[in-house]
Amino acid sequence: GNSVTQMEGPVTLSEEAFLTINCTYTATGYPSLFWYVQYPGEGLQLLLKATKADDKGSNKGFEATYRKETTSFHLEKGSVQVSDSAVYFCALSDQSNTGKLIFGQGTTLQVKP
Amino acid sequence: GAVVSQHPSRVICKSGTSVKIECRSLDFQATTMFWYRQFPKKSLMLMATSNEGSKATYEQGVEKDKFLINHASLTLSTLTVTSAHPEDSSFYICSASISGAYNEQFFGPGTRLTVL
Numbered sequence: 001g002n003s004v005t006q007m008e009g010p011v012t013l014s015e016e017a018f019l020t021i022n023c024t025y026t027a028t029g030y031p032s033l034f035w036y037v038q039y040p041g042e043g044l045q046l047l048l049k050a051t052k053a054d055d056k057g058s059n060k061g062f063e064a065t066y067r068k069e070t071t072s073f074h075l076e077k078g079s080v081q082v083s084d085s086a087v088y089f090c091a092l093s094d095q096s097n098t099g100k101l102i103f104g105q106g107t108t109l110q111v112k113p
Numbered sequence: 114g115a116v117v118s119q120h121p122s123r124v125i126c127k128s129g130t131s132v133k134i135e136c137r138s139l140d141f142q143a144t145t146m147f148w149y150r151q152f153p154k155k156s157l158m159l160m161a162t163s164n165e166g167s168k169a170t171y172e173q174g175v176e177k178d179k180f181l182i183n184h185a186s187l188t189l190s191t192l193t194v195t196s197a198h199p200e201d202s203s204f205y206i207c208s209a210s211i212s213g214a215y216n217e218q219f220f221g222p223g224t225r226l227t228v229l
Contacts, residue, residue, distance in 0.1 A: 004156075036220075043117065043206070043220035044157075089157070098162060098170075099145055099210055101218060105156040 002027040006090050006104035013080055013111050021075040021107045023064075023090035031092040033057075033066050033073040034101070038087040047075075047088070080111045116140055117209050119221035126197055127229055134192045134224045136207030142187035143209035147218060148180075151204040163190050197228040 007022040025031065032051045036044040048057030053068035062077045073090060090104040116139040126132050136146055145164050149157040161177075163169040163184035171177045179201075181193040190209075194201055204225050208218040 041222070043222040044208075045220070046217050049217075099218065100147070100159060100162065101157075102159075103156040105154070 002031065002092060002094055002102050004090050004092055004102055004104035006088075006107050008107070010108040010110055013109070015082055015111055015113050016079045017111075019075070019077040019080045019084075019109065021088055021090075021109070023073045023075065023104055025071050025073065025090075025092050027071075027092055027094060029094065030068075031094050033064070034091040034093065035062070035064055035073070035075050036089040036091060036103075038089065038106075040086070044089065080109070082111045082113055085109055085111045115217075115219045117143075117207065117219045117221040119205075119207055119224050121224060122222065123225040123227070125227045125229065128198050129196055131193055131195045132197055132226060134194075134205055134207075134226075136190045136192070136209065136221050138188045138209040138219070141209075141211060141219075143190075143211065144187065145210050146184055146190040147208045147210075148182060148190075148192050149206040149208070151206055151223070157206060160192075194226065197226070199228045202226055202228045 003026045034049045035047040037047045038044045048059040050057040050066035056065045064073050064075045087106045087108050089106045091101045118137045120135045148160045151157045160175045161169045161171045163182045165184050169182035184190040206223040208220045210218045
């Protein structure tokens with residue numbers, strides 16, 4: 001079945017450091033891929049998405065590229081801020097017409113000043 | 114725009130009682146709503162998908178008689194945990210989308226259920 005695997009957290013970085021959160025997936029066909037962010041006390045928000053191979057999603061300085069050959073969708077940011085501290089979820093939506101999302105386990109990012 | 118609310122934000126109940134959680138789309142009509150369960154340090158697990166006016170579709174292993182879902186209008190879905198037990202204690206999250214396929218899901222802030 002379809003699944004998503006994220007790197008274990010928590011990830012602790014100093015402000016302005018480079019961020020990578022790894023995400024790999026297993027799926028049949030051509031899923032759409034997403035990164036969601038959950039700030040403390042809030043609901044999940046869509047951060048970025050990519051719907052086909054080699055697409056790059058980007059938002060708020062974050063980027064992720066849909067790599068079919070490595071079945072990966074790693075999240076990167078060149079310079080993190082304290083306000084980026086949150087839980088990040090990688091997810092996929094398969095090609096069925098249901099809209100279902102399958103989530104990774106989430107990675108907590110803590111950015112220290 | 115695209116705000117989803119949940120009520121209550123947290124609830125504590127005694128074992129054997131039933132608890133209802135509401136999920137509302139505040140500024141859009143949601144044809145599809147999803148209910149997730151999140152365990153500590155674990156992923157969100159999809160419990161069921163509900164479409165307005167029809168019966169919910171439950172994921173494998175989710176007891177439909179225990180987790181009753183009603184999607185009576187385009188802005189409201191409810192999850193009722195019947196005869197709750199301590200193992201039902203969890204964080205329940207809903208999301209809503211305008212239509213099922215390939216459209217963004219908007220998530221509620223979640224409800225923390227603790228069953229004593």
